[in-house]
Amino acid sequence: MVARCLAKEKRKVEEPVLQQKVIQDAVEAVQSPLRETLSCSICHQVSREPTICTGCGQLVVCYVCVLSSLEHSESCPLGRCQWNREELSGFVKSRPNFDNIPGL
Numbered sequence: 001m002v003a004r005c006l007a008k009e010k011r012k013v014e015e016p017v018l019q020q021k022v023i024q025d026a027v028e029a030v031q032s033p034l035r036e037t038l039s040c041s042i043c044h045q046v047s048r049e050p051t052i053c054t055g056c057g058q059l060v061v062c063y064v065c066v067l068s069s070l071e072h073s074e075s076c077p078l079g080r081c082q083w084n085r086e087e088l089s090g091f092v093k094s095r096p097n098f099d100n101i102p103g104l
């Protein structure tokens with residue numbers, strides 16, 4: 001098992017161009033659906049902290065956009081569900097962040 005891993009490591013070094021292409025393709029395959037799915041409906045960027053309304057379950061915006069929209073109204077922009085500014089309830093972060101996905 002260890003020997004196989006080492007052999008793989010060696011191949012990576014020997015074929016840097018191919019390896020880079022493989023990584024690029026993999027990153028693109030991960031990114032393209034994410035870009036669409038995680039597009040924030042407020043700032044239109046990919047949400048780094050995608051936040052979902054627990055009322056209607058379909059709102060995807062950045063956590064920071066949720067916080068700034070809370071200053072104007074305590075309801076979700078799509079379904080008019082009740083949010084709470086003090087308790088920060090009515091919505092939930094789906095993931096802590098996506099900082100480790102290159103290019104997002």
Ligand SMILES: [Zn+2]
Pocket residue numbers: 040041042043044045047061062065
């Ligand atoms: Zn946003």
Ligand SMILES: [Zn+2]
Pocket residue numbers: 053054055056057058059076077078079080081
């Ligand atoms: Zn909602």
